[in-house]
Amino acid sequence: MSLRSRVVDLYKNLYHMGKEYPGGSKWFHDRLKIAFSKNKDVQDPNQIKQLIARGEFVVKEIEALYSLRKYRAMKQRYYEKDDEIVSATQKFEESVKKM
Amino acid sequence: MKILVGVKRVVDYAVKIRIMPDRSGVFTEGVQHSMNPFDEIALEEAVKLKEKKLATEVVAFSLGGPKSAEVLRTALAKGADKAIHVQVSDAEAGKLESFHVAKTLQKIVEQEKFDAVFLGKQAIDDDSSQTAPILAGLLDWPQALYASKVEDGGSGHMKVTREIDGGLDTVKVKVPFVLSADLRLNEPRYATLPNIMKAKKKPLKNIPITELGIDISPQTQTIEVTEPPVRQAGGFVEDVSALVAKLKEKGFVKA
Numbered sequence: 595m596s597l598r599s600r601v602v603d604l605y606k607n608l609y610h611m612g613k614e615y616p617g618g619s620k621w622f623h624d625r626l627k628i629a630f631s632k633n634k635d636v637q638d639p640n641q642i643k644q645l646i647a648r649g650e651f652v653v654k655e656i657e658a659l660y661s662l663r664k665y666r667a668m669k670q671r672y673y674e675k676d677d678e679i680v681s682a683t684q685k686f687e688e689s690v691k692k693m
Numbered sequence: 694m695k696i697l698v699g700v701k702r703v704v705d706y707a708v709k710i711r712i713m714p715d716r717s718g719v720f721t722e723g724v725q726h727s728m729n730p731f732d733e734i735a736l737e738e739a740v741k742l743k744e745k746k747l748a749t750e751v752v753a754f755s756l757g758g759p760k761s762a763e764v765l766r767t768a769l770a771k772g773a774d775k776a777i778h779v780q781v782s783d784a785e786a787g788k789l790e791s792f793h794v795a796k797t798l799q800k801i802v803e804q805e806k807f808d809a810v811f812l813g814k815q816a817i818d819d820d821s822s823q824t825a826p827i828l829a830g831l832l833d834w835p836q837a838l839y840a841s842k843v844e845d846g847g848s849g850h851m852k853v854t855r856e857i858d859g860g861l862d863t864v865k866v867k868v869p870f871v872l873s874a875d876l877r878l879n880e881p882r883y884a885t886l887p888n889i890m891k892a893k894k895k896p897l898k899n900i901p902i903t904e905l906g907i908d909i910s911p912q913t914q915t916i917e918v919t920e921p922p923v924r925q926a927g928g929f930v931e932d933v934s935a936l937v938a939k940l941k942e943k944g945f946v947k948a
Contacts, residue, residue, distance in 0.1 A: 603887075610886040616707070657883040667706050668730055668876050671817075 597642050604649045605630055611656050616663065694748045694808040694868060696739040698773065699798060700732040700755050702764040703818040716917045718787065728764040731813025733771070733881040735874035738843055739811045740772035740882075747845055750774050752807070756797050758783040762897065769892035770884035776897040777801060781909065785902075788911045791823035798824070799831045800905045807869065809851075814839050814873040825873035835866040839875040 595603075605626070612622035633645055704710065705725040712719055728736075742748040753768035753776040755761040760783075765776040779797050781789065798810060810832075815822035829836035837843075837853035846852035846865045855862045856875045884892075902909060930936045940946045 607886045610889075611883075660883060661880055664706060664730055665876070665880070668817075672815075673876065 597639060597646070600646055601630075601642070604646055604653075607653055608649065608656075611653065611660075614660070615656075694742070695750045695752070695806065696742065696748050696809045696811055697752050697754055697798070697802060697805075697807040698732070698736045698739050698768070699794070699810065699812045699824065700736060700753055700764050700768050701729040701813070701816045701818075702726050702755065702757050702761045703729045703816055706730055706817055712918055712920055716919060718915065718918050721787075726760065726763070728767050729813050729816045729818075730881075731815060731817070731874055731876070733813075734876065734878050735811040735813050735872070736768055736771055736773065737879045737881040738840075738872075738874055739809075741879060742843070743772070748809075752777060752805075754798065754801060755779070756786075756789065756794050756902075757781065758786040761786075765897055766889070766892055767884050769895045769897070770888040771882055773895075775895065778897060778899050779902055779905065780899055781902050785909060789909060790912060791821050791827055792912065793907065793909045794824045795827035795831055796907050797902070797905060798828050800907060802832060809869055810834075810871045812871070812873050814875050822873070825871050829871040832869075832871070834869050834871050836871045836873075837864055837866050838873045840872050841875050841877045843872070843878070 608626050609623060612626060613619050615622040636642055636645065703726060704719070704721060705727040708725055710719050736751070736753065739748060739751045743751050751773045753765050753773040755765050755768075755776075756779045758781060761780075762778055765778055769776055779801070801807075802810060810825075810828060812825045812828075814825070825838055826836060828834075837851070837855060839856045840853045841856045841861070842854035844852045844854075849868050850865050851868060851870065852863065852865050853872065855864060856877065930939060937946070
């Protein structure tokens with residue numbers, strides 16, 4: 595695949611992911627455009643590869659952000675009695691007993 | 694092993710739910726929908742088993758209105774091989790119960806000979822978590838509910854670790870079986886753009902509910918849908934001893 599089409603694919607991919615960005619898709623898409631147009635004059639193939647690698651890293655980061663966000667929301671909704679909270683309550687009760 | 698995975702189209706988890714003024718239900722029109730998060734986990738497990746060569750085919754299933762095709766496409770993008778959409782109208786879809794879904798799944802399983810049915814432990818809209826146990830009962834198959842780990846158990850069995858109150862429970866179930874996925878089973882993958890494009894070529898079969906001859910007349914009646922009570926504002930205390938005294942007074946800590 596040519597570098598140009600890899601860049602275009604990366605942009606499309608990021609644009610797609612930005613559609614459900616928590617801060618609003620417009621916010622994300624605006625910044626996405628700025629980030630790409632900032633490097634529009636880059637000619638060196640090695641530098642372009644580096645930039646693509648950075649973009650792919652951002653894709654992974656956003657994927658992780660989305661899945662963590664969903665996991666946390668589910669955990670908060672359905673697993674209210676968190677282990678940490680249970681142990682903290684126990685500790686507190688014990689310390690009250692001692693008083 | 695051929696696995697059937699049930700997926701439900703629900704109001705997206707990040708959407709703030711609004712109740713209709715006449716208290717008959719919640720707003721669903723113009724609201725973002727997505728695949729039930731627990732069904733995503735069930736699907737991911739089926740796809741993982743296929744990647745480990747323990748399963749041969751993963752088929753996604755959904756019972757719902759015309760828009761349920763969207764979540765089936767997502768399921769195909771996430772790794773399902775085929776999809777089956779049992780169609781009802783939007784009005785009927787709102788009144789479907791776990792029993793109807795289980796009945797439909799039973800029909801599909803009997804027609805196409807599946808070895809396992811994977812479902813989410815519950816849907817985030819009605820939270821009934823009944824489909825998996827009802828289906829196991831109808832098919833007379835063993836069930837592994839609230840699974841947090843799935844392994845090969847050898848000689849036609851699967852070893853499933855379940856999350857129960859106060860610990861873990863490990864069961865060995867004979868294939869064919871019904872499984873429902875708990876939150877900690879795996880981390881579902883993201884449907885990437887190239888995979889969404891590829892999914893458009895995968896087969897999606899449409900079956901009208903009338904063709905299966907299943908009666909979906911509701912057995913329950915929704916009387917009223919209301920918001921949960923609003924949490925009352927808290928107060929401030931001056932120091933620790935005042936706080937402890939308050940807690941004792943309310944009976945939150947043993948005096």
